[in-house]
Amino acid sequence: MARLFLSATRSHLMRPPIIHTSIQSYSSNSSRNQNASPEISGIHADIVDSKIPGVETKHHGLETKLSGIESRLVGIEYKLAGVRTDLASIGTDLAAVRNELAGIRTKVFGLKPKLEDHKKATQPRNEGSFWDWPCI
Known part of the structure; x- marks a missing residue:
C-alpha cells in the first residue's frame, strides 16, 4: 500500500500540471521610468485533466459553494x-x-339634499309678523 502511494506521488511530482497562460507585455510606448512588468491577461488551469492531489477536492468545494450561492439566490x-x-x-x-x-x-352627498329637506320641514315657518296676517 505504501509503495502504491509513493509511486502515485512520484508520478504526480514528475508530471507538471497542465496550465495554459497567455502573457501580454505592455506596449513599447509605455514610459521607461515605470516598472514595466508583463501583464497576465488570463491563467486557465485544466483542473479536470490535472492530477494534483487536493485540487479536485478544492474544485468540488468551489462547485458546492457556488451551488449554495445559487440556491440562496433562488x-x-x-x-x-x-x-x-x-x-x-x-x-x-x-x-x-x-x-x-x-x-x-x-x-353622504345623497343624504345631504335629504338633510336640507328635513331642516326645511322641521324649521318653524316664518309667515311674517302678527300685523301681516289677514283680518277676519
Whole structure:
C-alpha cells in the first residue's frame, strides 16, 4: 500500500500540471521610468485533466459553494416574488378601500339634499309678523 502511494506521488511530482497562460507585455510606448512588468491577461488551469492531489477536492468545494450561492439566490428570488404578490394584494385592498370611500361619499352627498329637506320641514315657518296676517 505504501509503495502504491509513493509511486502515485512520484508520478504526480514528475508530471507538471497542465496550465495554459497567455502573457501580454505592455506596449513599447509605455514610459521607461515605470516598472514595466508583463501583464497576465488570463491563467486557465485544466483542473479536470490535472492530477494534483487536493485540487479536485478544492474544485468540488468551489462547485458546492457556488451551488449554495445559487440556491440562496433562488430563495431570494422566491421571497421577492412573495413580496411582489403581497404588494399586489395591498394594491387590491387599497382599490377596495377607495371604492368603499367612493360609496360612502356618494351616500353622504345623497343624504345631504335629504338633510336640507328635513331642516326645511322641521324649521318653524316664518309667515311674517302678527300685523301681516289677514283680518277676519
